[in-house]
Amino acid sequence: MWPHLLCTAIGAWLMAAPDLLDYRDPARTNDHIVGPLLFTFACTAAFQSTRGLRFVDLMLGIWLLIAPLVFGYWGEPLINSLACGLGVVVLSLIRGPITVQLGGGWPALWRTEPAERA
């Protein structure tokens, strides 16, 4: 759970960073969009039944790593984006313990057991 809560905190930081570090577009708008999305998916992935959403966080983390290249920004917003992106990629790869049984989880909805296929 804690890796995903840390991702949630990074999402919140990205919402605040453009004002706190005082940087402009395009990094500003990028972080104002990625921040709330990361916050939402990481917060939801913190719960065991929706833990799979951590892979959306992973995508957002990868985006934070390449966004400075795509939009061409440097300095503080670049360092911030790379640091946050690296943190999100590493944290989202940690599944964390699953302590409950969920009847096979979401895959049970589309996975057909051999016995049932007959």
Add this chain to the structure above:
Amino acid sequence: MNHDSDIPPGWSYNPASWSQRLPIIALAVVGFVIAAYLALYQIRVFPTVWEPFFGQGSIIVLNSEVSRLLPVSDGALGAFGYLADAIAGAVGGKRRWKTMPWMVILFGLFIGPLGGISVLLVILQPVLYDSWCTLCMVTALISVVMIGPAMDEVLASLQHVVRERRAGRSLWRAFWGLSEQSHGGQMLAARR
């Protein structure tokens, strides 16, 4: 395997138990109260709005064009959404994942899109208006926090409906909980 029929097959707990649902209902009620307050400001029942951090932020956001895109304000829409969440969370007993799958799935449909719209509005505040609205963000936080805990119950209901269909029974009847009513506990016991 747990033989308590309240617990879905293969689960270690009952996602429709009151201890699981009451916190979500409580959050929805808080969300409703805050959104209703914001909606009442938007129609000027209250002349001002509480904003401790962002100066004119709440006033800018709550009177923006985005907030008036629909016939009702976004605050009113949010209040309706939280009320729907609270009601859909409260209806049905602790076996509703199989006695009322339609209600559980409706609950999930209320929670999911409401969370999505809340996040969209949080994105639009700084991107379009370079402003933040504290209470709007509190309601968005509530929407987001509700998604994870609500989805396990939706999963249990979907698993139930899929299981019934794979067993050759009517998906339609399972969705509306009709198979549970007609078969009753005896059928379930016989199946085990």
